[in-house]
Amino acid sequence: MIPYLHETSSYDIVKTRNRTYVCVGENMVIQENMSMEEKLSILSDAAKFDVACTSSGVDRKGNQDGIGNAASCGICHTYSQDGRCISLLKILFTNECIFDCKYCINRRSNDVKRATFTPKEVCDLTIEFYRRNFIEGLFLSSGIVNSPDYTMDLIYQTLVLLRIQHGFNGYIHVKAIPGADPELVNRVGWLADRMSVNLELPTSEGLKELAPNKNRKNILKPMKQIQLGIQEYKGKRIEMTGGSGIVGIDGKPIVSTQNTALQLANLQMGIDPSYDNPVSLVNRKNKFKKKFRFVPAGQSTQMIIGATPETDYQLLSVTSSLYKKFDLKRVFYSAYVPINEDCLLPSMDTKSPLLREHRLYQADWLLRFYGFEADEILNEENPYFNVLLDPKCNWALKHLEQFPVEVNKADYAMLLRVPGIGVNSARRIVRARKMAVLDFADLKKMGVVLKRAHYFITCNGKMMYPVKIEEDYIIRNMLEVKEKLPEPLQEVNTYKQLSMFDTNYQWRVGS
Amino acid sequence: MNEIQVYVCEDSIEGIFTAIYDAWASKRGHVNNKIQLEHNTEIALFCSYLSVKPDLEKAEKVTRSIKQKIGLEAYRYIYYMALSNRDDKADAIYRFMILGFHYGSQVMDHLSNDAVNLMAKTYKRVSMERHRYTGFVRFEELSNHILVSKIRPENNILPILAPHFVDRFSSENFMIIDESRQMAVVHPARKQWFILSMELMDQNVLEEVSEREKEMKGAWATFVEHISIKERENLKLQQNMCPLRYREFMPEFKKE
Numbered sequence: 136m137i138p139y140l141h142e143t144s145s146y147d148i149v150k151t152r153n154r155t156y157v158c159v160g161e162n163m164v165i166q167e168n169m170s171m172e173e174k175l176s177i178l179s180d181a182a183k184f185d186v187a188c189t190s191s192g193v194d195r196k197g198n199q200d201g202i203g204n205a206a207s208c209g210i211c212h213t214y215s216q217d218g219r220c221i222s223l224l225k226i227l228f229t230n231e232c233i234f235d236c237k238y239c240i241n242r243r244s245n246d247v248k249r250a251t252f253t254p255k256e257v258c259d260l261t262i263e264f265y266r267r268n269f270i271e272g273l274f275l276s277s278g279i280v281n282s283p284d285y286t287m288d289l290i291y292q293t294l295v296l297l298r299i300q301h302g303f304n305g306y307i308h309v310k311a312i313p314g315a316d317p318e319l320v321n322r323v324g325w326l327a328d329r330m331s332v333n334l335e336l337p338t339s340e341g342l343k344e345l346a347p348n349k350n351r352k353n354i355l356k357p358m359k360q361i362q363l364g365i366q367e368y369k370g371k372r373i374e375m376t377g378g379s380g381i382v383g384i385d386g387k388p389i390v391s392t393q394n395t396a397l398q399l400a401n402l403q404m405g406i407d408p409s410y411d412n413p414v415s416l417v418n419r420k421n422k423f424k425k426k427f428r429f430v431p432a433g434q435s436t437q438m439i440i441g442a443t444p445e446t447d448y449q450l451l452s453v454t455s456s457l458y459k460k461f462d463l464k465r466v467f468y469s470a471y472v473p474i475n476e477d478c479l480l481p482s483m484d485t486k487s488p489l490l491r492e493h494r495l496y497q498a499d500w501l502l503r504f505y506g507f508e509a510d511e512i513l514n515e516e517n518p519y520f521n522v523l524l525d526p527k528c529n530w531a532l533k534h535l536e537q538f539p540v541e542v543n544k545a546d547y548a549m550l551l552r553v554p555g556i557g558v559n560s561a562r563r564i565v566r567a568r569k570m571a572v573l574d575f576a577d578l579k580k581m582g583v584v585l586k587r588a589h590y591f592i593t594c595n596g597k598m599m600y601p602v603k604i605e606e607d608y609i610i611r612n613m614l615e616v617k618e619k620l621p622e623p624l625q626e627v628n629t630y631k632q633l634s635m636f637d638t639n640y641q642w643r644v645g646s
Numbered sequence: 647m648n649e650i651q652v653y654v655c656e657d658s659i660e661g662i663f664t665a666i667y668d669a670w671a672s673k674r675g676h677v678n679n680k681i682q683l684e685h686n687t688e689i690a691l692f693c694s695y696l697s698v699k700p701d702l703e704k705a706e707k708v709t710r711s712i713k714q715k716i717g718l719e720a721y722r723y724i725y726y727m728a729l730s731n732r733d734d735k736a737d738a739i740y741r742f743m744i745l746g747f748h749y750g751s752q753v754m755d756h757l758s759n760d761a762v763n764l765m766a767k768t769y770k771r772v773s774m775e776r777h778r779y780t781g782f783v784r785f786e787e788l789s790n791h792i793l794v795s796k797i798r799p800e801n802n803i804l805p806i807l808a809p810h811f812v813d814r815f816s817s818e819n820f821m822i823i824d825e826s827r828q829m830a831v832v833h834p835a836r837k838q839w840f841i842l843s844m845e846l847m848d849q850n851v852l853e854e855v856s857e858r859e860k861e862m863k864g865a866w867a868t869f870v871e872h873i874s875i876k877e878r879e880n881l882k883l884q885q886n887m888c889p890l891r892y893r894e895f896m897p898e899f900k901k902e
Contacts, residue, residue: 172861172864172865175865175868176869179869183872183875196813197813201817203814213870215870217875218884219874226869264862266815267786489878567757570755570758571758581758581763
C-alpha cells in the first residue's frame with residue numbers, strides 16, 4: 136500500500152469564543168463553535184435525502200476486543216415521521232460543499248447553515264449511539280469540502296478510528312466520492328461493509344444539466360473500481376492491528392494521513408472536551424488483531440427520479456443494466472422533492488412522485504426476486520407504469536393466455552408470476568403440496584391473497600368462482616374491491632389509459 | 647364416551663414437556679388427553695384434572711426424541727410456541743408432536759394441516775417480535791457504566807433475544823428487564839449470561855442514570871426528528887412499522 140499524503144504544509148488556527156478560523160495557504164475556513172447536537176441536527180438534516188438506510192448483506196460475529204456485530208437480514212431501529220426505517224446513523228461529514236448541483240439542498244449557492252464534523256466526533260457519536268442500541272452502525276456521506284481527495288480522506292480517517300482503534304464491528308456504509316484518489320477508495324473499501332456511489336440522475340444528459348461539477352465518467356469509475364475490487368479480493372482477508380494508538384495493516388503501521396497540516400487542523404477544530412475520553416474504551420484491550428474483507432456487503436447506488444424527464448421504461452432499463460454491468464446489490468430511488476428554485480428544475484409546487492417511486496421499487500423487486508426482465512415489465516410502446524395496478528398484476532393481465540395455472544402442478548417460477556402470490560407463499564405452496572392436495576382454503580391459510588389470485592389460478596382444476604378470464608372484466612372486479620388504492624384514486628373505478636400521475640402514496644423502502 | 651383427562655402443567659418448557667410425557671405414557675389414547683396451563687382455570691364437564699409437577703428427566707427425554715425423530719427445525723417451532731403468549735400452547739405442542747411422530751421431519755411441510763399451520767404462524771409471530779426488539783431495545787447507561795434496558799413484550803422472548811446482545815456487547819455489563827414478567831437477562835462483561843427473577847435482583851445495582859444520558863437521548867431525538875423528510879410525512883406508515891406498544895421505552899417518542 137502506498138502512503139497517501141496531502142501536499143499542504145502550514146496552517147494557522149485562531150479560536151475566538153464563537154468562531155474558529157483556520158487558514159491554510161490562501162484558504163480560510165470560518166467555523167461557528169457549535170455544540171455537538173447543533174452539528175448533528177444540521178448534518179442529519181443535510182443527509183435526509185440519501186436513501187438506503189439499510190444494514191443488510193453481511194453477517195459478522197462479535198468479539199471481546201471490540202464492540203458490535205452485524206446481521207445479514209439488517210435491523211431497523213426506529214422509524215421517522217415519514218415512515219422510513221432508521222437503521223444507521225445517517226449523516227454527512229460536512230455540508231460545506233464546493234459543488235453547485237441544482238437539486239441539492241447543500242449546493243454552494245444556497246444560504247444554509249453549514250457545519251463539519253471531525254473524524255473523532257463522528258466516531259464517538261457512532262459508538263455512543265451504538266452502545267445504547269439506537270443504531271446498527273454508520274452511514275457516512277459528505278459534501279465535497281476542499282477537494283474530493285480531501286473529503287474521502289476525512290471519511291477514511293473516521294473509519295480508521297472506528298474500526299481499528301475502537302474495534303467497532305457494527306455496520307458501516309460509506310459513499311465513495313467521485314474524483315477521489317483510487318488508492319483512498321481502496322483503503323476505505325477494506326474498512327467498510329457497503330460502499331455506494333450516487334448515480335444522482337438516470338442519464339448523463341440530466342447530470343450535465345443539473346450537476347455541472349459532476350460527470351458520468353467520474354461516477355462510473357469508482358463504481359467499476361469497487362466492483363472489480365470485490366471480484367479480485369473475494370475470499371481474501373487482510374489483518375490489521377488495532378487498539379488505542381496502534382494502527383497497522385498487514386503488520387506494517389499505517390502511514391497516517393493525519394500528519395498533514397490541514398487534517399491536524401481539522402482534528403483540533405471544535406472537539407467537545409466531554410468526548411475526549413469515551414467510556415466505550417474502558418473495557419477494551421489495548422492491542423488486538425482483526426481481519427477485514429473488502430466491501431463484504433456489496434455496492435449500491437441511488438438516483439433521483441422526477442427531476443428530469445425520463446420515462447419509467449428508461450429508468451427501469453438503467454436499473455437493470457446497473458445490476459448486470461456493475462453487480463450492484465441494490466438500486467435505490469429517491470422521489471424528487473422540490474427544495475430549490477431553479478429554471479432548470481420542475482417548479483416548486485410540483486408534488487413529489489411518490490407513487491412512481493413505489494412502482495419502481497415494485498418493479499425492482501420483480502427484477503431481483505421474481506425472475507422478470509425489464510422488457511417484460513415495460514417497453515417502448517408502454518413506457519409508463521400503470522397507476523392503478525402494480526407491475527406484476529399489469530403483466531399478468533397482458534398475458535392472460537398463460538393463465539389460469541394449476542396451483543398443485545405449476546412450477547415455482549410460474550407460481551411467482553401469479554398476482555397475490557409472493558415469494559413466501561410460493562415457497563409454502565411448493566412445500567405443502569408434497570403432503571396434500573391443496574384447495575383454496577389451504578392457500579388462504581398459507582398467506583395467498585385470494586382476492587387477487589383467484590382470477591389466475593385453479594385448485595384441482597376448479598376456479599374459486601365462475602369468472603371470465605378477460606382483461607376488462609378482471610380489472611373492473613379488482614378495482615371494485617378498492618384494495619390498497621392510494622387515497623386520491625379511491626374515487627376512480629373505471630379503467631383509463633394512464634399518464635404520469637403522482638400522489639401521496641404509502642411507500643416503504645425494504646431493507 | 648371416555649372421560650377426558652386434563653394434565654395441568656406449569657407455564658414452562660419443562661412443565662409442558664413433562665405433561666406431554668405423562669399423557670403419552672398413560673396410553674389412554676390421544677383423543678382422551680388434553681394439556682392445559684395452570685393459570686387457565688376454566689373447568690369443563692366430563693373432565694378430570696391432574697396436576698403435573700415439572701420433572702427435568704422426563705422433559706429431557708421428550709426434548710431428545712423431538713430432536714431425533716422430528717428434527718431440529720420442529721424443535722425450534724415447539725420452543726418458540728412454548729415461549730408464546732397463547733393460552734392453548736401446551737395442547738398445540740402436544741397435537742403437533744402426535745403428527746410429528748407419525749410423519750417424521752416431513753411434518754414441517756404439512757402446512758395445510760391446522761396443527762402445523764398454527765405452529766408455523768406462532769413461530770413467525772414470536773420470531774417477528776424478537777426481531778423487532780433487536781432493533782427497538784434501548785439501553786440507558788447507569789453511573790456505574792451498566793447498560794440497562796426495559797421492554798414489555800407480548801411473548802416471553804428474553805431467552806431468544808439475549809444471545810444477540812451478548813454477542814454484540816460481549817465486553818459490556820448489561821441487563822434487559824422484561825417488565826411484564828418481572829424477569830431480567832443479566833450479562834456481566836465477558837462472563838456467562840443468565841436470566842433472573844427481579845425479586846432476586848440486588849436492587850443496589852440499579853443506580854442513577856449517568857450524567858451523559860440526557861445529552862445522548864437528546865442528541866438521538868434530534869437526529870430522528872431531522873432525518874425525516876417533511877414533504878413525505880406519513881404517520882400511519884410509521885405506526886405500522888413501529889407499533890405504539892413498542893414505544894414505551896424508546897426515548898425518541900417521549901414528549902419533552
